[in-house]
Amino acid sequence: MKIMNMVNAINQAIDLKLEEDPDIVVFGEDVGVEGGVFRVTENLQKKHGARRVFDTPLAESAIVGSAVGMAVAGLKPVIEMQFSGFVYPAMNQIISHVARIRNRSRGRYGAPMVIRMPYGGGINALEHHSESMEALFAHTPGLKVVIPSTPGDAKGLLISAIESEDPIIFMEPKRLYRAIKQEVSEDKYSIPIGQAKVLSHGSDLTVVAYGALIREVQRAMVKAKDMGISVELIDLRTIYPIDKTTVIESIKKTGRLVVVTEGPGSFGVGAELITIANEEAFLHLEAPPKRVSGFDTIVPLPKGEHHYIISPDKILFEIEKTVKY
Amino acid sequence: MKIMNMVNAINQAIDLKLEEDPDIVVFGEDVGVEGGVFRVTENLQKKHGARRVFDTPLAESAIVGSAVGMAVAGLKPVIEMQFSGFVYPAMNQIISHVARIRNRSRGRYGAPMVIRMPYGGGINALEHHSESMEALFAHTPGLKVVIPSTPGDAKGLLISAIESEDPIIFMEPKRLYRAIKQEVSEDKYSIPIGQAKVLSHGSDLTVVAYGALIREVQRAMVKAKDMGISVELIDLRTIYPIDKTTVIESIKKTGRLVVVTEGPGSFGVGAELITIANEEAFLHLEAPPKRVSGFDTIVPLPKGEHHYIISPDKILFEIEKTVKY
Amino acid sequence: MLEEFDSFKTEMFQVMDPAGNITKPEHFPKLKDKDIVGAYKKMLFARTADLMVVSYQRQGRIYTYPPNQGQEAISGAVAQIIRKDDWLVPAFRELGAWLAKGASLKEIFMYFMGFEEGSLFKNARNMLPMNVPIASQLQHATGIGYAINYKEKDEIVYTFVGDGGTSQGDFHEALNFAAVWKVPVIFIVQNNQFAISVPFKTQTASDGIAIKALAYGMPGIQVDGNDFLAMTKTFEEASEHAGSGKGPVLIEAVTYRMGAHTTSDDPSKYRTKEEEDEWAAKDPLVRLKKYLMTQKLWTDKEEETITGQYKKEIDRIFIEAEKHTDYPLEDVFKYQYADLPDDLLLQKAEHEKFLNWKASRK
């Protein structure tokens, strides 16, 4: 065991897999020499060579598009979009090919790859550096979408992602990169994709969240506890496919649901979870399930970001309303 | 009044606006000389000249990106993506600029434009020609998303879209282009964006749909009526912003909701409507609101498309289940 | 030859003129007489199949199809050069190249009849399915090229795109990455003068497409795409270049789409009869046939006989393809993921419940 932050944990996951599997290649803008603008791939080029860990020209579409070709020809690309706000030039390659080539070729060719990208707000960044648009990928057939909330999960989930035969959108809550430290095993281990985790058991209400907002919910829970509210907190971890079993079991127990997500609320992940609650646990719902989310606006620049970002208080506010309903 | 199909109606809307407003320009792949692969812009170049109605090189990103520049400099672009399945190369321009430039510049520059695109299945097309991914746009702050279901609505909504100061994603159900004929006024008239329409009043259940599926719901309703089920049918018409008032009023009356959409169900428009129903009419819900949608898969090629496309029977099946719940 | 006709030159590389005369004997490709006859037969087969599909389509027996007529020499030349392990990354208008890689006509028919199974190409090694989103396939070619270098394999990637496709950002990025990475990829632009209705002059203001190679620091060459011998010579040299670690090559094959863009298109809306006639005179099959007849390697009689045989064979295959009608519900889900989410199984099960309900109501 070793104390690691999320950057260390992700770095180690990639490192272990690079050691183990000669077909893995790691590339993107500034991931090689520099080791990534967040230093997530630091030292990997030094250790594994520039044929396996390398910088590309500045073009997201070709990063993803050439990864498709590599995957088809037997390599396993683990690529980085420098920020999730810069993935859009690659949208055509992702939606039209990464997500479809297996289906198109009736299973003959696949495009297993991991597309890593830091996402989310809270770091006082320039425009386009704070978005949480995971719902776009979750809605696209053929992709799986994973978001860890701790160093330990990040490592185990990323190892699963790299070993998956399906393409994985792996979104990293950049706000947590160095904010949380934790004992993490240095061995190789994996956490299955598609499994949520119950972080705290409770009886009054279920909160579903993921990524950077887990910590905010936990902060809210301290106060909720003082108010005598017992919250069951579920870390979704995989956004698609959703672990309905875990979520529904909890809702059936508590009868109440609050979903906390960072991006725009409308047509977002909250709506999906609330719909699942309706489909699978309608008669158990004792209060309207509630989504707490970003506004349907662009994330403001740093000086306005506090308005947008979900605070523990806001979560508490909604928890209280839902419990009191 | 004149008998028109949707192609005629859209053509006339553009024609009328071109006549009225010298700042309107119409462009895209094959929209000029050829008049569009569906002939939607037929004769417009002949009538208004090649400076105003013209063909571009084959590049969706630059079609949208240059439209942003034109809009900033005072023109009003009405552009076409040849099929909605080919809009993805333009996703960066749409998400990062069309939807954001007004906010970024604090209202100084906007990008009012209409991005037209035929969408949806049912025409025995090649891959990428049958998608319904409206939820991607609806989830993106800064856009409005309009989908007409009749020639008359198409004309009135498109005129509103062209006159809007906000960018509008205007998705045309290609399956209906020539399938429905209707008396349509030859005058200029407009239908407000953001207003749904109650197509049939009923008391047992609310069905919300839009675009090509309205007709399928209506077919299902013939049989539902025989079964003694009274359906209230709402044509959403605008996917964002949703006309909550109309939808909620109806749900409060009927207590039951079925949403019918063509694209992948998960993280789709159905989930949003069901969530709205929970948020605004929770205590009125007498049965779990239900989404009927495409599978979370790629639309199959023509020979498998019947599995995917929503049939009147499937709608009826869900209506019956929901009413009997 | 790549240097002699490099992208600075405005002279188009040609070995044989439209009358079938060899104008540049020094650039005659390494082909024996029987190879040329064989190649001609393949092109004739492709032409015959192509014309027949168009008429099947008119009979409503197959869906939209993009005709190749007029462009056969390009695929025909690739067919001479491409090896079993080489990769083919198609666009959608290079029938002869697909057949050369081992795609069967039956599969191709099935694809255009609306079956994904038609993309399986069971006997074709290293060939991707057709690619509809214009120019996006070029990046796959670049990536495959990277994998070839990485795995130190002796393989070359041949990839196709149209003149319209060169306007896409993906074209630019694919070629740029390819040159930076020095991958063994041959980018073949079939400049057939139109992207649906849009003429080449609306597509770009550059002096042809080969010159665009300079933007990437790779060799580029403009070739008469209706000259089978020039095309073959070009692929000989390009494969030599790419295969010896020198990196990618851009080939502009100047040609003409004699037919419609697809079976749903009407070219008379956007081009003149005169232009069509002018290009008909440069028909790549007619040209090669003239050469073969001058060389006494071919006769009208042979052509007639063999065309008859081809027609029968093609029709037989088409009818066989038509027999395939089965598309089980399962196939909608099966290939979406390697590890299928339960959700999708559930969606299938729910749909089956509906089907049972429906059946029970009949």
Next chain:
Amino acid sequence: MLEEFDSFKTEMFQVMDPAGNITKPEHFPKLKDKDIVGAYKKMLFARTADLMVVSYQRQGRIYTYPPNQGQEAISGAVAQIIRKDDWLVPAFRELGAWLAKGASLKEIFMYFMGFEEGSLFKNARNMLPMNVPIASQLQHATGIGYAINYKEKDEIVYTFVGDGGTSQGDFHEALNFAAVWKVPVIFIVQNNQFAISVPFKTQTASDGIAIKALAYGMPGIQVDGNDFLAMTKTFEEASEHAGSGKGPVLIEAVTYRMGAHTTSDDPSKYRTKEEEDEWAAKDPLVRLKKYLMTQKLWTDKEEETITGQYKKEIDRIFIEAEKHTDYPLEDVFKYQYADLPDDLLLQKAEHEKFLNWKASRK
């Protein structure tokens, strides 16, 4: 001159060598002595502000900022040529050009302090906000160019991008459309040798960037970007070309980013001290100063005095900008749509309810 140094040539256009000697008097721009002094002062002002922002950033008084040091001659030359009605479509590293268009330093500070209001540029006519998604702005420039032609206006668009940006598909498409449409756009590539940590040789295998103009059929020229006189002369001719209906021009300004990519970057990770020193010797300000001093137009004394004044002024403006702290909730919603959906008003109202609840619990 555009022909003499066109993109086929490998010779970089230069008027003044690093020692400040005029090497090509025949290409001296149309500038009077006082213009050159004025331009030098503007560059000095930009340099001073730039360095001060970097130190404010270290003090935690402003967020991430992209330093301009070393690249001032390019914006400085644009400043000489750009007219009130001309358009400026920025990337994010051309401070001098923004100031020339009328953007105030206070606004610029506010932007980097995290206020969208800093993008308003109240007194700047026809200037867009800074653009973060690399190269996407070039397409806006092309579109504005189309509008200028459409409305028959006498305006030119100046737009900036980095060497890294030339790899993006949007670069390709923007230039291709611009040339086909013959729009009055001047595309300025600041080739500062790096895209964050990625050196130019990893960016493209082509022989510089100017040569890429050939792919679009437009003139392209490679200029010494640290030579203010060469840059000015280039813009004189490019604006003449673009303004007279001949279409766009591509200018590659060869320069060096002497500072970090942004204040969060550490260049020592990816480049050598030797390289930095080599380029320091070509510093555009030093070079122009040498010229001015040889001409007896400038003294160290003057420089010292004026730099002192600039520092005071800049600090005053910075402190003024710091006073701006207000970001009302309303401003998150207000500019999202021209016609704001009720939904957003509701979201705002709900949030206000929460704020009241929170206040009431204090």
